[in-house]
Amino acid sequence: MSSSIRVIDEKCIGCGLCIRACPFAAITLVNKKAVINEQCTFCGACIDACKKYQAIVITRQTFEAHDVSAYKGICIYAEHRMGQLSTVVHEIIGAALELKKVHDVPLSAILLGNKVKKLADELIAHGVDEVWMIDNPAIGDFAEDIHTELVTEILNEKKPEIFLGGGTIMGRSLLPKVASKIRTGLTADCTELEIDPDTRLLKQTRPAFGGNIMATILCQNHRPQMATVRHKVMKAAGIQEGHTGQIIDMSHIKIPKAEIEVLGFVEEESDTVNIAEADFIVSGGRGIKDPKNFALLHELAKEIDAAVGASRAAVDAGWIPYSHQVGQTGKTVNPKIYIACGISGAIQHLAGMKSSDMIIAINSDRNAPIFDVADYGIVGDLFEVIPELIKQVKG
Amino acid sequence: MNIVVCIKQVPDTTDVKINPETNTLIREGVASIINPFDVYALEEGVRIKERQGGGTVTVMSMGPPQADVSLREAISVGADEAILLSDRAFAGADTLATAYTLAAGIKKLGDADIILMGRQAIDGDTGQVGPEVAENMGIPHITDVRKIEEIKDGYITLERMLEEGYVRLKVKLPIVMTVVKEINEPRLPSLRGKMNAKKKEITVWGAPDLDINTQRLGLTGSPTQVVKIFTPPKPEGGKIFEGGASEAVNELIKELQGAGIRFGRKKEG
Ligand SMILES: Cc1cc2nc3c(=O)[nH]c(=O)nc-3n(C[C@H](O)[C@H](O)[C@H](O)COP(=O)(O)OP(=O)(O)OC[C@H]3O[C@@H](n4cnc5c(N)ncnc54)[C@H](O)[C@@H]3O)c2cc1C
Ligand SMILES: Nc1ncnc2c1ncn2[C@@H]1O[C@H](COP(=O)(O)O)[C@@H](O)[C@H]1O
Numbered sequence: 288m289s290s291s292i293r294v295i296d297e298k299c300i301g302c303g304l305c306i307r308a309c310p311f312a313a314i315t316l317v318n319k320k321a322v323i324n325e326q327c328t329f330c331g332a333c334i335d336a337c338k339k340y341q342a343i344v345i346t347r348q349t350f351e352a353h354d355v356s357a358y359k360g361i362c363i364y365a366e367h368r369m370g371q372l373s374t375v376v377h378e379i380i381g382a383a384l385e386l387k388k389v390h391d392v393p394l395s396a397i398l399l400g401n402k403v404k405k406l407a408d409e410l411i412a413h414g415v416d417e418v419w420m421i422d423n424p425a426i427g428d429f430a431e432d433i434h435t436e437l438v439t440e441i442l443n444e445k446k447p448e449i450f451l452g453g454g455t456i457m458g459r460s461l462l463p464k465v466a467s468k469i470r471t472g473l474t475a476d477c478t479e480l481e482i483d484p485d486t487r488l489l490k491q492t493r494p495a496f497g498g499n500i501m502a503t504i505l506c507q508n509h510r511p512q513m514a515t516v517r518h519k520v521m522k523a524a525g526i527q528e529g530h531t532g533q534i535i536d537m538s539h540i541k542i543p544k545a546e547i548e549v550l551g552f553v554e555e556e557s558d559t560v561n562i563a564e565a566d567f568i569v570s571g572g573r574g575i576k577d578p579k580n581f582a583l584l585h586e587l588a589k590e591i592d593a594a595v596g597a598s599r600a601a602v603d604a605g606w607i608p609y610s611h612q613v614g615q616t617g618k619t620v621n622p623k624i625y626i627a628c629g630i631s632g633a634i635q636h637l638a639g640m641k642s643s644d645m646i647i648a649i650n651s652d653r654n655a656p657i658f659d660v661a662d663y664g665i666v667g668d669l670f671e672v673i674p675e676l677i678k679q680v681k682g
Numbered sequence: 683m684n685i686v687v688c689i690k691q692v693p694d695t696t697d698v699k700i701n702p703e704t705n706t707l708i709r710e711g712v713a714s715i716i717n718p719f720d721v722y723a724l725e726e727g728v729r730i731k732e733r734q735g736g737g738t739v740t741v742m743s744m745g746p747p748q749a750d751v752s753l754r755e756a757i758s759v760g761a762d763e764a765i766l767l768s769d770r771a772f773a774g775a776d777t778l779a780t781a782y783t784l785a786a787g788i789k790k791l792g793d794a795d796i797i798l799m800g801r802q803a804i805d806g807d808t809g810q811v812g813p814e815v816a817e818n819m820g821i822p823h824i825t826d827v828r829k830i831e832e833i834k835d836g837y838i839t840l841e842r843m844l845e846e847g848y849v850r851l852k853v854k855l856p857i858v859m860t861v862v863k864e865i866n867e868p869r870l871p872s873l874r875g876k877m878n879a880k881k882k883e884i885t886v887w888g889a890p891d892l893d894i895n896t897q898r899l900g901l902t903g904s905p906t907q908v909v910k911i912f913t914p915p916k917p918e919g920g921k922i923f924e925g926g927a928s929e930a931v932n933e934l935i936k937e938l939q940g941a942g943i944r945f946g947r948k949k950e951g
Contacts, residue, residue, distance in 0.1 A: 289771055289896065289899075289900065289901075289902045290774065290900065290901035290902040292774075310911060312712075325746045325747070325770060325773060326746055327773060327774070328773065328774055329773065329774030329901045329908075330908045330911055331908060331909065331910075331911070332911045335910070345901075347901060347902070347907070348897070348901075348902040349902070350895075350897040350898055350902055350903050351897070351898075429844075429849045429851075430851065432822055455845065456825065456826050456843065456844055456845060457844075459809050459810070459825065460813055460823070460824075460825040460826075461813075462810075463777065463809075463810035463811075463812075463813035463814045463817075464813040464814065464816065464817045464823065466778065466810075466814070467778060467781060467813070467814040467817035467818065468817055470778065470905070471778075471905050472776065472778065472904070472905030472906035473777065473778070473810060473906070474906060475777075475806075475807065475808035475809060475810055476807065476808070490909075493807075494807070494914070495805065495806055495807050496693075496804075496805055496807070497804060497807070498914065499913070500911055500912065500913055500914075501911070501912050501913070501914050502908050502910065502911050503908070503909050503910040503911075503912075504906050504907065504908055504909065505906070505907050505909050506905050506906050506907070507905075507907060508905065509905035546822040546853060546854065547822060547824070547851050547852075547853050548851065548852040548853070549849060549850075549851060550839070550849075550850040550851060550852055551849070551850045552844075552847065552848075552849045552850075553847050553848050553849070553850070554846055554847040555846065555847040555848075561845055561846050563845045564845065564846075609862070609863065609864040610843070610864075615718075615804055616718055616719065616804075616863050623943075624943070645943075646920075647934070653922075653924070658919075658920070658922060659919070660920075661920045661922075662920040662921070663920050663921050663922075663923070663934055663937060663938075664920055664921070664922040664923065665922075665923050665924075665927075665930045665931065665934060666922060666923070666924045666930075667924075667926070667927050667930060668927070671926075671927040672927045672930065672931060675927045675928050675931045676931050676934075679928075679931050679932060679935055680935070
């Protein structure tokens with residue numbers, strides 16, 4: 288038998304609450320009874336809406352369930368590049384330490400690379416109990432093929448119940464392949480993680496539809512419960528004074544042959560490009576009017592140590608390279624402060640920056656939608672406002 | 683060169699609106715489009731074929747019967763064949779089950795050299811299906827490809843985007859690639875393309891047509907379960923300054939200082 292969703296006709300009163308709750312327009316009324324069509328994704332929004340009548344039921348069948356009791360502890364993937372842990376790793380440790388407050392289990396980290404012992408010490412100092420390490424010159428930085436194989440082997444051997452990685456380009460490439468090998472679930476780019484105190488399951492919450500809706504996701508019968516974590520959302524763990532842990536050498540696992548050959552890494556010349564890591568971002572849109580005027584944004588950015596972002600309109604006009612684009616088809620950013628200059632605030636742009644800690648908008652149109660999400664807004668001509676801002680910040 | 687491009691039909695988010703009373707997405711009248719990133723994947727597939735001289739570009743989608751509209755659109759911009767994987771048993775699939783199903787479809791097609799996909803779908807926003815398809819096929823994958831340099835002697839050389847720059851990689855075919863929009867400028871349909879699209883027979887495969895374990899399909903084959911869907915709380919209106927530039931900036935800076943924000947150049951050391 289397979290899984291199904293159905294309406295119990297005797298219980299359905301044809302009120303239509305489910306129709307309004309359905310994000311996929313998958314329910315219609317036929318002869319005053321709800322009918323679910325093939326657009327249905329089994330999201331369950333209708334079940335919630337129909338609590339009172341309980342006229343809709345989903346029957347779930349499970350395939351190849353794992354023996355969940357065999358899995359213990361929380362494990363994280365310690366991504367690093369050029370001798371440094373990625374900043375998201377500290378954030379994931381922070382999130383894991385929060386989870387441990389509800390579900391006190393050991394915290395481990397998988398660390399793979401060449402000459403990484405120093406990073407293992409750093410992980411332990413920040414609260415990791417066990418580092419599962421393979422330190423070998425055959426493990427390079429920029430190709431995740433070897434990492435994928437090794438992570439899978441380690442997870443199969445050590446069996447943690449939760450495995451978390453960064454929502455970075457590498458993390459979002461590596462974890463899906465691992466999840467698929469193990470045949471377990473993976474939730475992408477989570478902004479909230481919580482342990483249900485009763486079931487001990489990991490509640491994984493993430494934005495979908497460009498941030499228009501949030502979904503909470505569980506992985507009940509498969510292990511590990513895996514998630515990538517959006518960068519700059521969780522609070523980074525500091526040094527945990529006096530915390531000790533141990534390094535466990537996993538080098539009995541054979542290193543597979545590389546499939547991907549790295550020919551070279553090119554760092555983008557400008558220091559203002561890495562908008563994913565920046566604490567402050569100054570972003571420009573069509574209101575900038577001319578590529579030359581981006582100089583003004585760069586000047587402000589330099590003054591406040593910010594990276595420079597852009598709307599798609601500015602990128603499409605060729606005023607600034609694509610690597611600066613923020614939004615649904617560009618990068619998702621989470622800075623402390625996002626300053627939008629001459630950006631109207633289209634839904635696709637908002638999708639990439641709405642979760643910034645603080646949004647400041649500069650726009651000449653009082654009705655621009657960007658003001659709906661801005662914490663502070665200045666209605667005015669950016670060619671007057673930005674020079675003034677530079678002047679006053681300089682003091 | 684046999685190229686498969688996986689495209690997903692998604693709601694056009696430009697039209698997505700929230701019903702303020704029920705806090706849910708209004709989908710009525712929302713047009714369906716090919717997932718924007720997949721359009722770039724498709725264009726790249728057609729360009730590879732043109733450059734390498736010969737081969738076929740097959741577009742494949744898993745979805746409800748209506749998804750054939752998107753497949754026809756793909757034909758109009760240069761795809762040769764279109765396959766729709768459609769079966770009630772596929773419904774409710776998470777990325778694991780979706781990738782399993784797509785991979786089964788690709789395997790049935792025969793020897794694919796290059797499988798192209800978008801970086802992510804704009805409805806689910808996961809970006810997981812590409813790597814998961816690769817795993818099911820037992821072949822390597824590269825995500826966020828921004829440029830293909832060369833395809834020669836069974837190897838591909840490409841540029842892959844990273845947060846701080848990009849990396850040049852060389853990989854043996856077959857391969858799965860997910861692309862970013864920097865990779866090309868998609869063409870518009872030609873008149874002949876539109877004619878082709880109208881006439882084209884779209885092949886539809888259901889679960890019985892594929893060599894698969896039915897337990898791994900759709901909702902049954904999905905380890906993850908959505909237990910709640912909600913609309914994020916609407917942000918409260920912020921403070922808006924409308925006086926002249928100098929006054930407005932002054933007020934803003936005062937507010938920021940009040941909120942404890944040091945808004946100036948980081949002092950090093
Ligand atoms: C599938 C899809 C994906 C997309 N993905 C993205 C994406 O990833 N990122 C993205 O940004 N967009 C994306 N878009 C495009 C998006 O819909 C908007 O078109 C785009 O964001 C508009 O950019 P803008 O705000 O710079 O330009 P506009 O909407 O033209 O706004 C310019 C603003 O500048 C203001 N202005 C003009 N002159 C001045 C001045 N002198 N001083 C102050 N203010 C001034 C105007 O009042 C106006 O509000 C996408 C669209 C689609 C369909
Ligand atoms: N149902 C589907 N049919 C065809 N291709 C898909 C489907 N779902 C996802 N894809 C492909 O996988 C990519 C990533 O999707 P996602 O992992 O859902 O974000 C998309 O850009 C498509 O190329």
